[in-house]
Amino acid sequence: MTAEGTRQEDGSGGGVLLDVRELKVEFRTRDGVAHAVNGVNYRVSAGETLAVLGESGSGKSVTAQAVLGILDTPPGHVTGGEILFHGRDLLRMGAEERRRIRGTRLAMIFQDALSALNPVLSVGTQLGEMFEVHRGMSRKEARGCAAELMDRVRIPAARSRVGDYPHQFSGGMRQRIMIAMALALGPDLIIADEPTTALDVTVQAQVMDLLAELRREYAMGLVLITHDLGVVADVADRIAVMYAGRIVETAPVHDLYRAPAHPYTRGLLDSIPRLDQKGRELYAIKGLPPSLTAIPPGCPFHPRCPKAQDVCRTDRPPLYDVAPGRASACHFWEETISERGDRR
Amino acid sequence: MGRYVIRRLLQMVPVFVGATFLIFVMVYALGDPVAALSGDRAPDPATAAQIRRELHLDQPLWQQYLHYMGQIFTGNFGTTFDGQQVLDKMGTAFPVTLRLTAVAVVAEIVVGVTLGVLGGLRRGRLLDSGVLVLTLIVVSVPTFVSGYVLQYLLGVKWAWVSPAVALGAPLDELLLPGCVLALVSLAYVTRLTRTSIAENARADYVRTAVAKGLPRRRIVVRHLLRNSLIPVVTFIGADIGTLMGGAVVTERIFNVHGVGYELYQGIVRQNSPTVVGFVTVLVIVFLLANLIVDLLYAVLDPRIRYA
Ligand SMILES: Nc1ncnc2c1ncn2[C@@H]1O[C@H](COP(=O)(O)OP(=O)(O)O)[C@@H](O)[C@H]1O
Ligand code: SF4
Ligand SMILES: [Mg+2]
Numbered sequence: 001m002t003a004e005g006t007r008q009e010d011g012s013g014g015g016v017l018l019d020v021r022e023l024k025v026e027f028r029t030r031d032g033v034a035h036a037v038n039g040v041n042y043r044v045s046a047g048e049t050l051a052v053l054g055e056s057g058s059g060k061s062v063t064a065q066a067v068l069g070i071l072d073t074p075p076g077h078v079t080g081g082e083i084l085f086h087g088r089d090l091l092r093m094g095a096e097e098r099r100r101i102r103g104t105r106l107a108m109i110f111q112d113a114l115s116a117l118n119p120v121l122s123v124g125t126q127l128g129e130m131f132e133v134h135r136g137m138s139r140k141e142a143r144g145c146a147a148e149l150m151d152r153v154r155i156p157a158a159r160s161r162v163g164d165y166p167h168q169f170s171g172g173m174r175q176r177i178m179i180a181m182a183l184a185l186g187p188d189l190i191i192a193d194e195p196t197t198a199l200d201v202t203v204q205a206q207v208m209d210l211l212a213e214l215r216r217e218y219a220m221g222l223v224l225i226t227h228d229l230g231v232v233a234d235v236a237d238r239i240a241v242m243y244a245g246r247i248v249e250t251a252p253v254h255d256l257y258r259a260p261a262h263p264y265t266r267g268l269l270d271s272i273p274r275l276d277q278k279g280r281e282l283y284a285i286k287g288l289p290p291s292l293t294a295i296p297p298g299c300p301f302h303p304r305c306p307k308a309q310d311v312c313r314t315d316r317p318p319l320y321d322v323a324p325g326r327a328s329a330c331h332f333w334e335e336t337i338s339e340r341g342d343r344r
Numbered sequence: 345m346g347r348y349v350i351r352r353l354l355q356m357v358p359v360f361v362g363a364t365f366l367i368f369v370m371v372y373a374l375g376d377p378v379a380a381l382s383g384d385r386a387p388d389p390a391t392a393a394q395i396r397r398e399l400h401l402d403q404p405l406w407q408q409y410l411h412y413m414g415q416i417f418t419g420n421f422g423t424t425f426d427g428q429q430v431l432d433k434m435g436t437a438f439p440v441t442l443r444l445t446a447v448a449v450v451a452e453i454v455v456g457v458t459l460g461v462l463g464g465l466r467r468g469r470l471l472d473s474g475v476l477v478l479t480l481i482v483v484s485v486p487t488f489v490s491g492y493v494l495q496y497l498l499g500v501k502w503a504w505v506s507p508a509v510a511l512g513a514p515l516d517e518l519l520l521p522g523c524v525l526a527l528v529s530l531a532y533v534t535r536l537t538r539t540s541i542a543e544n545a546r547a548d549y550v551r552t553a554v555a556k557g558l559p560r561r562r563i564v565v566r567h568l569l570r571n572s573l574i575p576v577v578t579f580i581g582a583d584i585g586t587l588m589g590g591a592v593v594t595e596r597i598f599n600v601h602g603v604g605y606e607l608y609q610g611i612v613r614q615n616s617p618t619v620v621g622f623v624t625v626l627v628i629v630f631l632l633a634n635l636i637v638d639l640l641y642a643v644l645d646p647r648i649r650y651a
Pocket of ligand 3: 060061062193194
């Protein structure tokens with residue numbers, strides 16, 4: 001992990017799969033321009049799992065959509081930055097070349113499998129068309145591969161269910177099919193956008209375990225988008241915390257849990273229910289996320305930050321290097337990181 | 345599925361009885377067939393009474409109705425007052441109207457669906473706005489106006505087509521009447537298709553298809569169209585019944601001797617057996633068309649299962 005962290009530092013590629021640099025996305029709507037993504041930076045190396053964490057509306061999905069090239073345009077527009085995949089900028093690629101990368105080397109798992117799967121086509125057809133389109137297989141061969149994939153994600157009696165339609169599966173099974181679809185052609189990187197949020201609590205862990213296991217097996221990079229710190233700890237190598245369309249902290253997962261370097265991260269950690277503090281009132285970050293049409297000047301978090309000083313209201317903190325592989329966008333990261341022990 | 349069909353067929357019985365009884369009552373209560381039969385001369389009372397007896401007109405209405413229905417189910421639609429078999433009239437009129445309806449449906453599919461798909465894919469662009477305005481105009485102009493105007497322009501002034509349809513109603517002469525008949529539905533099909541395409545284009549499963557790296561053509565045809573056309577297909581199916589019964593105006597304008605024409609004549613001449621007979625068949629067509637549409641729906645959308 002540390003080795004990987006240093007390898008990234010030179011920025012020369014090496015194992016870096018995906019390098020998002022200063023990405024900016026805005027939505028031009030009737031109510032004004034929503035600045036959904038305002039200069040996001042993150043990197044994922046081969047075989048690494050990066051968790052992207054943040055409240056709802058912080059721009060996690062939009063960033064992922066921009067990477068995949070599936071932004072709703074209009075109203076969404078990429079207005080700046082680079083998205084380097086294997087060192088090449090996806091934003092400067094021709095549409096056809098980009099299409100060929102999608103699904104084959106870069107795949108996505110969506111949150112709600114029921115709406116993300118086509119209701120009128122059998123799952124076998126939907127899985128199989130990956131092989132038909134990208135590998136030129138016949139429909140029959142593709143069907144066979146689809147059944148194999150379904151077996152791979154442990155759908156019981158897979159072979160007899162290839163002809164079934166999405167609505168005939170349970171939520172967990174449907175999400176397994178989504179996972180199978182992303183895995184189909186053995187991509188280098190999968191972006192999973194809240195893959196378990198829509199599921200029953202009882203199956204969330206099963207699906208997450210399956211995803212983690214398959215990721216290891218296929219040695220893929222994984223960007224795991226979530227707003228739930230609970231699922232991250234066991235799965236992720238590093239975490240990037242997003243707030244109002246920016247990364248405010250990135251760190252190896254255990255460092256971040258041990259000593260967050262940003263008050264927002266601290267707030268998120270404090271709002272996880274903890275067994276040893278049962279009975280105590282659950283902490284919640286005060287206030288609401290800012291409107292993306294009017295992001296506060298200075299540090300965007302200052303209206304909600306318990307540590308905010310005058311400087312926070314005027315100067316936007318850059319992403320300070322805190323340690324190798326760690327960064328924080330807080331003027332007072334040093335104080336924050338050294339606060340330990342009792343969290344409120 | 346089989347049980348569903350049987351249940352639906354059974355449910356049709358009361359609807360059928362209700363609809364036909366209503367038309368029966370209206371036709372026989374509103375007109376005096378004997379007077380209609382005798383023309384201008386008032387018939388002498390003895391003859392009138394005899395005719396009434398022969399036609400069962402002296403019985404209570406419900407008995408007449410039962411008698412009539414009993415005959416229909418043996419394939420006897422009765423005789424018109426001027427001595428023609430109603431069944432014979434149907435034999436010539438229905439094929440003509442069927443052909444006219446077929447032309448109309450093909451026009452709806454070819455023109456309506458195509459314009460709708462193009463508009464839906466290019467929402468807000470020039471073509472889309474143009475088509476929208478056009479459909480609005482078409483919907484707001486009554487069929488008899490657009491019918492006469494098109495007949496005059498295409499049939500008389502420029503003489504591209506024959507302004508009236510010959511007795512046998514050959515298919516090529518039915519082109520213009522078929523399009524006129526289709527016009528309002530066609531505008532509706534266009535709008536329905538456009539809305540459906542535009543809605544589905546934003547659906548998550550389309551985004552998934554893009555994320556899978558499928559070529560645009562495949563996304564549109566295999567994913568977008570397949571879903572978007574479900575409501576359109578069912579609308580067109582249900583429209584077949586409406587078109588067949590609604591051809592009265594069009595058939596009069598172009599002198600097509602079909603169902604609408606016969607119905608019109610039957611009403612004007614107070615020819616009750618013709619009117620009741622034709623309406624009865626139309627009711628059956630209507631009910632069956634609706635059943636077929638429902639079954640079609642289940643075929644197109646696997647989420648719908650009838651049990
Ligand atoms: N299709 C869209 N049209 C307009 N605005 C959008 C659209 N998608 C996202 N946004 C804007 O981007 C913001 C961030 O969205 P998103 O990335 O989905 O948040 P999350 O972090 O919960 O995934 C939303 O709050 C919204 O203002
Ligand atoms: S910069 Fe200031 S307002 Fe922003 S997080 Fe740090 S302390 Fe809080
Ligand atoms: Mg999201």
